[in-house]
Amino acid sequence: MDEQFLKLLKDEYQVVFQKENLLKQAFTHSSYVNEHRYLELTDNERLEFLGDAVLELLVSEYIYCHYQESPEGKLTKLRAAIVCEESLSKFAIECSFDKYVRLGKGEENSNGRKRPALLCDLFESFLGALYLDQGLEAVNRFLQQVVFPKVEAGVFSHEMDHKTALQELLQRNGDIHIEYHLVSEEGPAHDRSFTVEVQAGEKIIGTGIGKSKKLAEQNAACEGILYMQKKSS
Amino acid sequence: MDEQFLKLLKDEYQVVFQKENLLKQAFTHSSYVNEHRYLELTDNERLEFLGDAVLELLVSEYIYCHYQESPEGKLTKLRAAIVCEESLSKFAIECSFDKYVRLGKGEENSNGRKRPALLCDLFESFLGALYLDQGLEAVNRFLQQVVFPKVEAGVFSHEMDHKTALQELLQRNGDIHIEYHLVSEEGPAHDRSFTVEVQAGEKIIGTGIGKSKKLAEQNAACEGILYMQKKSS
Numbered sequence: 528m529d530e531q532f533l534k535l536l537k538d539e540y541q542v543v544f545q546k547e548n549l550l551k552q553a554f555t556h557s558s559y560v561n562e563h564r565y566l567e568l569t570d571n572e573r574l575e576f577l578g579d580a581v582l583e584l585l586v587s588e589y590i591y592c593h594y595q596e597s598p599e600g601k602l603t604k605l606r607a608a609i610v611c612e613e614s615l616s617k618f619a620i621e622c623s624f625d626k627y628v629r630l631g632k633g634e635e636n637s638n639g640r641k642r643p644a645l646l647c648d649l650f651e652s653f654l655g656a657l658y659l660d661q662g663l664e665a666v667n668r669f670l671q672q673v674v675f676p677k678v679e680a681g682v683f684s685h686e687m688d689h690k691t692a693l694q695e696l697l698q699r700n701g702d703i704h705i706e707y708h709l710v711s712e713e714g715p716a717h718d719r720s721f722t723v724e725v726q727a728g729e730k731i732i733g734t735g736i737g738k739s740k741k742l743a744e745q746n747a748a749c750e751g752i753l754y755m756q757k758k759s760s
Numbered sequence: 761m762d763e764q765f766l767k768l769l770k771d772e773y774q775v776v777f778q779k780e781n782l783l784k785q786a787f788t789h790s791s792y793v794n795e796h797r798y799l800e801l802t803d804n805e806r807l808e809f810l811g812d813a814v815l816e817l818l819v820s821e822y823i824y825c826h827y828q829e830s831p832e833g834k835l836t837k838l839r840a841a842i843v844c845e846e847s848l849s850k851f852a853i854e855c856s857f858d859k860y861v862r863l864g865k866g867e868e869n870s871n872g873r874k875r876p877a878l879l880c881d882l883f884e885s886f887l888g889a890l891y892l893d894q895g896l897e898a899v900n901r902f903l904q905q906v907v908f909p910k911v912e913a914g915v916f917s918h919e920m921d922h923k924t925a926l927q928e929l930l931q932r933n934g935d936i937h938i939e940y941h942l943v944s945e946e947g948p949a950h951d952r953s954f955t956v957e958v959q960a961g962e963k964i965i966g967t968g969i970g971k972s973k974k975l976a977e978q979n980a981a982c983e984g985i986l987y988m989q990k991k992s993s
Contacts, residue, residue, distance in 0.1 A: 572832035573824060576839075580813075580820035587813035591806060599805035606809075663896060 528554070532627045540622075540669055544660050549574070553656035554624070556645065558631030571652035578655025585667050586610055589675055594695050601691070608683040609674065616646035618673055624649050681752050689748035693725070696755055703728050707744045710734070723747045727755075761787070765860045773855075773902055777893050782807070786889035787857070789878065791864030804885035811888025818900050819843055822908055827928050834924070841916040842907065849879035851906055857882050914985050922981035926958070929988055936961050940977045943967070956980045960988075 528551050536542040544550045557570040586609050590602050597605075608614070619625060628649050630639050639645050658666050677683070684692040697703045710722040723743035725733045732754045735746025761784050769775040777783045790803040819842050823835050830838075841847070852858060861882050863872050872878050891899050910916070912932075917925040930936045943955040956976035958966045965987045968979025 573835065576832045576835050577820055577824045580817040584813040584817040587810055591810045599809045602806065602809050 529627055532623075535623060540672055542657065542665070542669060544656070546660050549656040549660050550653075553578075553652040554628050554649070556628055556630045556634060556639070556649075558634035558639065559629040560631075562631040562633075571648065574652040574655035574659075575648045576655070577658065578651035578653065581654050581658045581663065581666055582615075582651060582670075583610055585663070585670055586674070586678075589670070589678065593679070593699065596695065596698070597691065605678075605683055609678060612643050612647040614683070615650045616643035619646040619650040619653075622650075622653075622673060624653060680756055684752075689745045689752060693727075693748040693751045693755070696752060697727055707747065709740060709743075725751045727751065762860055765856075768856060773905055775890065775898070775902060777889070779893050782889040782893050783886075786811075786885040787861050787882070789861055789863045789867060789872070789882075791867035791872065792862040793864075795864040795866075804881065807885040807888035807892075808881045809888070810891065811884035811886065814887050814891045814896065814899055815848075815884060815903075816843055818896070818903055819907070819911075822903070822911065826912070826932065829928070829931070830924065838911075838916055842911060845876050845880040847916070848883045849876035852879040852883040852886075855883075855886075855906060857886060913989050917985075922978045922985060926981040926984045926988070929985060930960055940980060942973060942976075958984045960984065 528547055533543075533547075536544075552569050553571050553574050555568055555570050557572060560566075560568045560570045583606070586606055587602075590597075590605050590609075594602060594605070625640050625646055628640065628645070634640075634645075654666050654669070657669060679696075681692055681696070694705060697705060704727070706726045708724045708726065710724050712719065712721050714720045719738065720736060721738070721740045721743040722734065722736050723740065723746075724731050725735070725744070725747040733747045733750030733752075735743045735748070735750060737743035737746050761780055766776075766780075769777075785802050786804050786807050788801055788803050790805060793799075793801045793803045816839070819839055820835075823830075823838050823842075827835060827838070858873050858879055861873065861878070867873075867878075887899050887902070890902060912929075914925050914929065927938060930938060937960070939959045941957045941959065943957050945952065945954050947953045952971065953969060954971070954973045954976040955967065955969050956973065956979075957964050958968070958977070958980040966980045966983030966985075968976045968981070968983060970976035970979050
């Protein structure tokens with residue numbers, strides 16, 4: 528395996544494989560195996576099968592624990608937004624996995640290295656290999672660095688409404704009382720504009736404007752989330 | 761929780777919950793919660809969300825390890841045959857879970873206690889509760905008693921071809937050489953009948969008849985699986 532990549536895994540994510548062959552397999556695309564039959568390699572597809580399930584469980588557990596007030600339907604939506612090709616391929620690129628996967632020439636020439644489906648499978652294969660090498664807790668530690676901070680920052684929360692997301696965010700730091708105040712209501716009846724402030728504890732953390740009180744509250748909550756994120760980073 | 765059920769879990773599956781409330785929640789259907797609002801109960805839907813992912817991982821790992829020669833596509837098919845409403849609802853009944861779930865009257869009267877979707881969710885909720893109470897290994901031990909013996913017996917292997925299934929079954933007991941012999945070929949060209957024997961090690965374990973050599977081999981393998989199952993039970 529590329530030394531630079533091993534160093535990256537160690538330095539960035541504190542991951543050192545015991546069985547380097549598993550890591551190698553995770554980064555071997557079927558197109559590479561097909562073009563190098565004499566090497567008798569194994570591609571990453573079985574590892575992807577396993578890694579997919581490992582990821583599903585750890586993401587499920589994370590959101591089960593962090594969104595204690597959300598019903599199952601919302602959890603399912605949020606999980607689907609996290610565990611999908613688009614998100615996982617981005618995580619793979621963020622971890623530079625795209626630079627180190629071994630592809631056949633055909634796949635390489637048709638820009639396979641940038642193909643979301645391939646990168647998504649690669650990310651899952653890596654998790655599968657890490658699981659076999661070091662168990663569930665090691666994969667969890669990796670996700671705590673790569674995936675969960677994004678979930679916490681609300682990157683996937685477009686699936687939830689902002690008011691719920693803000694509530695979840697604040698409740699993680701204990702039970703903070705949240706209130707929405709209508710500050711003003713302006714304009715003619717057919718083009719009314721509402722301004723709402725959201726208050727967490729003693730502090731106003733966001734203001735929102737909208738054509739209904741409901742929309743203004745959602746916008747205020749969105750600003751509140753951004754405020755809380757800046758504060759904690 | 762019903763004492764008889766606690767005894768059943770303990771005697772049959774060596775399962776004793778630390779947090780009995782989790783078990784109670786797993787056996788509380790939303791229809792019951794809706795009809796007893798004053799009790800402020802929580803239904804089993806969030807536990808089902810978690811249990812679904814726990815089951816998916818453990819089944820994936822089981823078949824990943826036990827079908828070492830099968831490509832990802834076959835593993836996926838087999839997993840889908842195991843983790844589906846039809847199978848899981850049968851497991852729930854086998855464990856008598858249907859007798860102990862708390863339903864609302866409406867659900868009860870419309871025969872909800874026998875509804876596969878409800879029973880499937882119940883099985884997954886139970887696994888979710890067990891996971892939260894005692895971790896992944898405890899759920900694995902439960903599945904080793906309830907689910908995996910069926911997988912091993914080939915109950916779900918209609919998704920695979922019989923020759924592969926037989927090979928997998930025999931390889932679990934070490935590397936046994938399998939051979940198919942054409943015993944006879946009879947009848948006119950347009951209605952030919954082939955008879956094939958399958959030999960494992962020194963022993964003939966099955967005979968199959970078919971309109972092609974291939975079909976006869978599949979039938980012989982099927983008989984071979986049945987023979988091996990009888991032998992090991």
